[in-house]
Amino acid sequence: MREGLLFPMIALLIGACIPVQASLNAALSKSWGNVYYPTLVLFTVALLCIGFVVVAKGIRPPNFAAVSSAPSYGYMAGLILVSNILLITYLAPGMGMGNAIFYIVTGQIVAAVIIDHFGMFGVSKIHLSWHRVSGVMLMVLGLSLARH
Structure with a gap:
């Protein structure tokens, strides 16, 4: 497959996974009676998976200079992500x-x-x-x- 088609195909696949992930989290939320613990489990599994990848690839953490020079707004991504996960887990069962x-x-x-x-x-x-x-x-x- 040409690289020109590879990236859009990967993007479509990722896009297709988002409602699947949200549905799975919503199913846990329905069973457990809240959106918080399923979201905590989702992020715990994600942390373990990315931790495994980092260790397996031997990726070193960024040095202090890189961390301190990063734009401060970049750290807002985590807040946005957890808000996204919590809200879609809450909204999807009620509105489809x-x-x-x-x-x-x-x-x-x-x-x-x-x-x-x-x-x-x-x-x-x-x-x-x-x-x-x-x-x-x-x-x-x-x-x-x-x-x-």
């Missing part, structure tokens, strides 16, 4: 996985083009064009039709 993902993906698309347009958080700038705005509108329209 498809509808929950519809709103999440719509928010992701809008935020992504804004981040690209302004080059926020160190990403490459990709300015809004009528092509890009039309594409986003078509994606949101498609998502809207798919949620019913």
Whole structure:
């Protein structure tokens, strides 16, 4: 497979895994009666998995200079991730996985083009064009039709 197709295929696979992961966490939440312990289990399993990879590959931790020079906003990613997991675990059983993902993906698309347009958080700038705005509108329209 050409590298040009490999990355989009990997992205599609990751995208397909998100509602599966959310459904699995929601199932635990329903059984256990809260969203907090299933989320704690999810992050514990994730920590163990990435810890295994780091040890198996012999990856050294970053030095103090690298850690101290990292942008402070980068550490907000953990807060955003745990909020995302908690909220989708809470929302999906009540509104359906498809509808929950519809709103999440719509928010992701809008935020992504804004981040690209302004080059926020160190990403490459990709300015809004009528092509890009039309594409986003078509994606949101498609998502809207798919949620019913």
